[in-house]
Amino acid sequence: MARSNQGASASVNVVETQKHLLKSDVLYQYILETSVYPREPECLKELRELTANHPWSVIAIPAYEGQFLMLLLKLINAKKTIEIGVFTGYSLLCTALALPPDGKVIAIDINRESYDLGRPIIEKAGVAHRIDFRESPALPILDELIQNEEMLESFDYAFVDADKDNSVNYYKRLLRLVKIGGLICFDNTLWWGSVAEPPNAMMSEQGRSNREYIIELNKALAADKRIELSQLPIGDGLTLCRRIS
Numbered sequence: 131m132a133r134s135n136q137g138a139s140a141s142v143n144v145v146e147t148q149k150h151l152l153k154s155d156v157l158y159q160y161i162l163e164t165s166v167y168p169r170e171p172e173c174l175k176e177l178r179e180l181t182a183n184h185p186w187s188v189i190a191i192p193a194y195e196g197q198f199l200m201l202l203l204k205l206i207n208a209k210k211t212i213e214i215g216v217f218t219g220y221s222l223l224c225t226a227l228a229l230p231p232d233g234k235v236i237a238i239d240i241n242r243e244s245y246d247l248g249r250p251i252i253e254k255a256g257v258a259h260r261i262d263f264r265e266s267p268a269l270p271i272l273d274e275l276i277q278n279e280e281m282l283e284s285f286d287y288a289f290v291d292a293d294k295d296n297s298v299n300y301y302k303r304l305l306r307l308v309k310i311g312g313l314i315c316f317d318n319t320l321w322w323g324s325v326a327e328p329p330n331a332m333m334s335e336q337g338r339s340n341r342e343y344i345i346e347l348n349k350a351l352a353a354d355k356r357i358e359l360s361q362l363p364i365g366d367g368l369t370l371c372r373r374i375s
């Protein structure tokens with residue numbers, strides 16, 4: 131899909147320009163340089179720079195989204211959390227840093243290889259003990275958690291950023307695991323703006339099928355009275371769902 135490069139400055143990293151839906155790359159760079167990078171903890175900067183050398187670096191959340199999620203986690207006093215989709219661990223490290231010393235995050239990814247790249251930085255940051263990493267498809271792990279009564283309605287926060295075809299399946303399970311007042315956050319819910327494009331717009335086959343899954347998720351969330359909802363145009367679209375019943 132064509133994306134506007136309007137106002138791009140020479141200093142803007144090409145991959146970074148793919149991580150926002152703002153009016154211009156210059157505006158995005160302004161946010162990063164004014165409010166995000168000067169406040170970014172050294173360990174997150176190191177992990178972001180390491181991830182930038184990965185061929186799939188574009189799939190990590192952008193630093194301004196990480197900064198927002200960290201603030202959000204602190205605002206809700208999150209202590210027990212779940213992360214689906216780890217990659218090199220940028221969003222995971224944001225979560226782990228924002229938790230209190232006895233906080234915990236169950237982090238699930240089908241592939242450990244990328245996480246292993248970021249893990250030394252997470253260990254050096256002193257928060258690895260808050261992370262329970264599970265190398266597995268996420269659905270069986272969530273199903274296993276649901277079997278344990280102590281886990282039901284016990285989580286404060288979940289961040290979902292993995293295979294989009296399973297988003298609705300993750301949502302059904304997370305609604306049982308997250309407590310009333312807890313948050314379930316879905317990443318990429320605007321899919322580079324394609325959710326509002328005509329179905330025949332130019333995009334890859336994979337992009338098109340993900341678009342369909344995301345449209346299906348967005349409809350399901352909007353219709354669900356068990357949650358309060360906020361769709362944010364941060365990153366590639368971030369949806370916050372606060373469980374109310």
Ligand code: SAM
Pocket residue numbers: 189190191214215216217218219220221222238239240241244266267268269291292293296
């Ligand atoms: N949140 C990460 C970050 O900010 O760096 C990015 C996650 S990346 C977009 C998606 C991840 O989901 C990949 O690392 C991939 O291996 C993982 N994944 C894909 N299918 C999965 C599944 N069925 N269960 C668990 N993880 C899966």
Ligand code: CA
Pocket residue numbers: 189190191291317318
């Ligand atoms: Ca994402």
